[in-house]
Amino acid sequence: PAKHTKRGSAVYFSDEMGGIMRDRIRLLRGIRSAIEAQKFFLVYQPKISLDTGKPDGLEALLRWQNEEGDYISPDYFIPLAEQSGLMVIIGNHVLRSACWQLSRLREQGYTSLVMSINVSQLQLQEADFVQVLERILQDYNVPPDKIELEITESIAADDPKKTRDLLLKIREIGVNIAIDDFGTGFSSLSILKYIPAGRLKIDRSFILEMEQDDSIARIILGLGRNLGMMVTAEGVETGDQYRALRDLGCDEAQGWFFSKPLEEEALYKWLRSVFG
């Protein structure tokens, strides 16, 4: 297949490129019909307070099972959803489902849990994002301080001033902001001054290397402490990592050592087993 560029010259896709394009088109079609058929669902990963050793929150993570029954990783389909204009629809669906789930948990007595929800930069760029958020909180009667939005450092890259104003508005209604995957982006430390976040999440890669070299984990912890932020460690897989983080004074941790992300039923079972 040939594609004509502006200059009129034809660019030929190699077979491989053609294959990738076909895969992408199939994937996009899949995302569209999955939204319609509600084939997206959330799983929830417990987050543990290192003070009490008990869960203090959950992170909502999106899952998609395609028509063939395979699970597609969000690391793969989220960027595609962003490129294709479907991210806002999916993201609003995530916000709504996570708040609905939290309200159910609260009805069961789990009123101390905070629900963390990942949001895409594209959602934040929607003019009515704060209104949509407020509306959803009202619909499910969820206290704003029981919701935390996870964003990545890159969001401040475009327009730091605009980003800051928006995030301040979100903080004003009582919803907290967490900076996800901290330390992996390309932005400078000065973004910390632009992003009014209450929490830093140490990227999994720095937890993974802790047994050999814990310097980055310590630095991020120190940063968070100096800026008056809470710090969460992501991807804690071993007891050694857990104890080291607790001893360093990290506030919170999540990872397979405690629990993998759980579907609704398994989540209730898990919560009953730890809270009794």
Ligand code: C2E
């Ligand atoms: P993230 O927000 O940093 O989420 C943490 C990822 O680490 C999750 O991958 C989780 O399943 C995985 N994980 C948790 N504990 C461990 C561990 O101990 N070891 C290892 N190896 N991995 C662990 P997942 O669910 O595949 O999500 C990948 C990324 O996709 C997320 O990274 C987030 O950036 C994005 N994502 C997921 N759900 C949503 C969503 O609803 N909206 C948006 N915008 N992004 C989402």
Ligand code: MG
């Ligand atoms: Mg996250």
Ligand code: MG
């Ligand atoms: Mg992360």
Ligand code: MG
């Ligand atoms: Mg990530």
